[in-house]
Amino acid sequence: MAAPGLRRRALGARFRALTQEIFMPFTLATWNINSVRLRAPLVERLLGEEAPDVLCLQECKSPVEKIPLETFRALGYGHLVARGQKGYNGVAILSKLPLRDAGDRDFAGLGHARHVAAELENGVTIHNFYVPAGGDVPDREVNEKFGQKLDYLAEMRDWFRSDRPGKSILVGDLNIAPREDDVWSHKKLLKVVSHTPQEVAALGDTQEAGHWVDVTRKDIPEGQLYSWWSYRARDWDAADKGRRLDHVWATPDIAGAGHSSRILRAARGWEKPSDHAPVFATFDL
């Protein structure tokens, strides 16, 4: 039998080990960067100023081998799981924490680099998505791209239905603003691709199939919330005609650990910006 003092210290160590095991908070951000090579300085600025543990990028528009990993590694981000192609699409997960490549899927058979998954050492899987934008006309009979977007979402839905995810986070540019307060004008955008009832229903089916919790809206349930402002506006900030296209979802087993969601609107005003702002969430896991 150990002396009372020793026993107390041993319990203290066990308590510390236990609490550390339970509370290992990590912060995650998702950002459509619109060319990771052109905007490598902006990525560096975000990593330097905000220091998320994990940064998921979309629209890298670069083959994986041309992503400037060494500049990011110098800031402590030595781990990369990515898929790329020349000129279009491309998704990357950049991390301070070790990652295991957990594969990718080619939904709707497009042959595009629009999904990649990685697993953290705590067993959490991160899915990074770039859902097709869907073209201009919300009618698959006259616009093939709109059909591809709906097919992409349907195949995501079917996958989550057949293989229900657990301990998972899904982020990315989903190219749909589902709620009325996710767009600057619900009424004016009802026939605009990204906010049509058909797309909102498709996204809802995909979310429901995986029992995904919208972590951003769990944290910020009220009010207008945007993550994208068009380049075409004369003054994006004053006009504020935004949409919430970028999302952070989590499975119910870990969604309760998510908190401190925010959108870094300021990044939309940086020099030569992306048209998207980064979305953040922290998970105590």
Added chain:
DNA sequence: ATGGTAGGTCTCCTA
């Protein structure tokens, strides 16, 4: 009702 900007690539596609 219209056109407005941006990036990559190779002259126009995509967002």
